[in-house]
Ligand code: NAD
């Protein structure tokens with residue numbers, strides 16, 4: 377029996393609801409075949425916890441997380457706390473503290489799900505987001521607050537090491553895909569320094585991966601290409617900010633923000649990686665029991681793959697696809713199912729699946 381230690385941080389809004397659903401299907405998987413077990417420890421870190429204690433992560437919290445094999449994360453963000461405080465209080469300290477520099481965001485239209493795009497079935501992308509520097513480096517400042525001469529700066533920082541490693545990661549990922557195509561997204565016409573450096577390092581790195589075909593797109597043109605020529609894209613690599621925006625678009629084009637997963641990887645495995653749905657805490661549906669748990673289930677698939685549990689990962693993905701194909705859909709996908717209905721359907725599919733002993 378293989379054992380993996382998982383830190384569960386549901387955090388805010390629908391985060392705890394979808395994480396609970398995710399843990400339920402993971403439990404069903406491990407019970408079914410009995411090949412692996414997850415040891416779950418729950419952490420109460422959230423905006424409510426922050427309002428009570430004055431911090432999201434207690435002293436030594438990151439050190440505690442280090443001993444886990446993976447972090448299963450819900451969403452952070454509350455109407456009682458400014459968004460930049462919650463994001464920089466919980467999610468970014470983990471992602472940056474554990475050098476999770478590769479943020480991987482697959483987008484695909486699942487069976488039974490309708491893309492808002494004609495030709496949406498052509499979407500089969502993986503967006504690789506640089507997750508450790510760039511526009512979210514936290515470098516900037518404000519002077520003369522409130523005065524007419526007030527100045528605010530937001531400095532994007534790109535390092536050769538940071539750019540090269542994300543490009544190499546994206547090339548290696550592209551090599552594993554049937555299409556083996558990688559598109560580089562920058563804004564190097566208007567931004568002449570860091571972005572031109574991205575282009576140059578990409579060209580250097582490309583020489584080491586001759587089996588991967590490449591092209592380049594400016595980020596504004598990329599939005600139109602995603603809508604008008606979805607089939608021309610396979611793996612995409614972009615900066616922290618650009619890929620953040622493009623991947624929300626990708627999620628919407630593949631049917632709903634409620635199905636899009638993401639992995640924040642520390643590929644060298646010096647530190648635990650973090651797995652979370654792309655969506656946020658969704659105040660408008662919190663507590664109503666209608667949050668789509670599919671994004672979190674797909675996230676769990678990515679977590680299982682990272683843990684080396686490839687057979688269970690495949691089984692869970694098959695279960696997800698069977699349930700979406702069967703139109704067990706939450707309201708964001710146009711259906712009437714609840715979070716619990718979708719979770720139950722996935723668990724039942726797993727229970728009825730063939731037993732695998734490996
Ligand atoms: P959001 O993702 O929370 O919601 C956007 C819309 O999508 C809402 O209408 C919501 O109901 C819907 N939606 C999202 N997830 C869904 C799901 N699983 N099922 C069905 N519908 C779903 O984004 P927002 O409204 O911009 O942000 C709300 C809060 O979440 C803010 O505080 C923001 O900072 C935070 N946020 C956190 C993360 C994160 O933790 N990684 C990501 C994005 C936003």
Ligand code: MN
Nearest residue numbers: 620621624654
């Ligand atoms: Mn985002």
